[in-house]
Amino acid sequence: MVTLSEAYRDHPLHLHHIIPLDFSSAGTLPETHAWPELDDFATNGCSNGQKSIPVIDLKDPNAMEVIGIACEKWGVFELRNHEIPLNLIEEVDFQAKRFFALPSQNKLKALRSPGGATGYGVARISPFFSKYMWHEGFTIMGSPVDLAKRIWPNDYAPFCDPMENYQKQMKHLSEQLKHLIFNFLDISNEAKNWVGSTNSSGSGCACTAIQLNSYPSCPDPNRAMGLAPHTDTSLFTILHQSNTNGLQIFKDEVGWVPVNPDPTALVVNTGDILHIMSNGRFRSVLHRVMVNGTRPRYSVAYFYSPPLNYVVSASSNGVLKSGELARFHSVTVKEYIGLKAKNLEKALCLITI
Ligand SMILES: O=C(O)CCC(=O)C(=O)O
Numbered sequence: 351m352v353t354l355s356e357a358y359r360d361h362p363l364h365l366h367h368i369i370p371l372d373f374s375s376a377g378t379l380p381e382t383h384a385w386p387e388l389d390d391f392a393t394n395g396c397s398n399g400q401k402s403i404p405v406i407d408l409k410d411p412n413a414m415e416v417i418g419i420a421c422e423k424w425g426v427f428e429l430r431n432h433e434i435p436l437n438l439i440e441e442v443d444f445q446a447k448r449f450f451a452l453p454s455q456n457k458l459k460a461l462r463s464p465g466g467a468t469g470y471g472v473a474r475i476s477p478f479f480s481k482y483m484w485h486e487g488f489t490i491m492g493s494p495v496d497l498a499k500r501i502w503p504n505d506y507a508p509f510c511d512p513m514e515n516y517q518k519q520m521k522h523l524s525e526q527l528k529h530l531i532f533n534f535l536d537i538s539n540e541a542k543n544w545v546g547s548t549n550s551s552g553s554g555c556a557c558t559a560i561q562l563n564s565y566p567s568c569p570d571p572n573r574a575m576g577l578a579p580h581t582d583t584s585l586f587t588i589l590h591q592s593n594t595n596g597l598q599i600f601k602d603e604v605g606w607v608p609v610n611p612d613p614t615a616l617v618v619n620t621g622d623i624l625h626i627m628s629n630g631r632f633r634s635v636l637h638r639v640m641v642n643g644t645r646p647r648y649s650v651a652y653f654y655s656p657p658l659n660y661v662v663s664a665s666s667n668g669v670l671k672s673g674e675l676a677r678f679h680s681v682t683v684k685e686y687i688g689l690k691a692k693n694l695e696k697a698l699c700l701i702t703i
């Protein structure tokens with residue numbers, strides 16, 4: 351099976367694009383982390399009119415329709431009644447905070463390797479920006495045991511068990527959402543099951559990852575950036591944000607819109623692979639994270655994508671209406687991840703027909 355680590359192995363990073371700042375000892379904002387010319391909304395934090403993202407109840411009998419419309423108009427929605435146990439979400443949050451609270455030299459024991467995909471490090475988008483972000487992350491794919499053992503050699507289960515359980519629950523929820531979204535788009539059953547993505551028989555397993563994000567409180571928040579504007583590579587992302595503001599999405603003709611946290615809800619956003627599979631109808635949503643001067647912020651992102659050797663293509667999945675042409679060249683998930691790792695937001699343009 352092709353693994354995500356393989357997809358990243360061809361794009362190794364320099365260590366200065368992996369090792370986060372030791373935020374606990376940073377009394378002032380270093381120039382390396384000071385962003386010039388942040389827009390007014392970033393620095394004043396004012397709310398942009400009354401705009402807020404759609405809120406959807408997964409048990410709504412019209413869930414398919416309202417989710418489809420939300421993806422098309424916003425690329426993001428808040429999901430309620432998602433059935434992920436709140437005590438599991440709280441435990442994952444607690445374990446994430448416990449990890450990020452460790453002294454820097456302990457966290458570095460789980461540092462992501464230059465060609466690796468998992469472990470502790472700065473955001474993968476970091477090399478595309480001249481300034482560093484006020485952020486540290488921890489990426490998990492499958493079992494986190496090997497990484498966690500480096501930090502807690504004899505006591506890794508309290509960290510690993512909830513992370514593994516969360517991945518199982520998120521996978522189940524993602525499959526439900528995939529069915530609703532693909533039904534809305536009239537995408538075929540073959541595509542729903544990623545048929546064609548395995549070497550032998552049957553269909554391959556989705557490619558998934560958890561990203562724990564930490565944005566420490568910042569000595570000069572008006573000049574710092576938590577996570578620079580980006581789109582996710584995934585089909586879609588399911589995000590849990592604890593109770594601190596900071597996430598914003600970009601909406602055409604409106605500008606940056608805050609996504610206010612509700613710790614009992616989840617936020618779902620569209621990614622590039624859904625953009626390609628829907629032939630541009632569900633555009634991947636641009637988003638960013640701002641930091642603040644008093645409270646650290648934490649979030650847990652779950653990225654859900656087709657198997658790495660799945661061919662992403664609008665021409666063969668039933669999405670095109672009669673006479674409509676595919677707007678993107680077909681690519682495997684692995685190829686697209688490679689394009690994104692090398693070109694960031696230009697990746698979609700590079701496969702545009
Ligand atoms: O922290 C957040 O709210 C967003 C995180 C995010 O965009 C990401 O991990 O890709």
Ligand SMILES: [Fe+2]
Nearest residue numbers: 580581582637
């Ligand atoms: Fe993101």
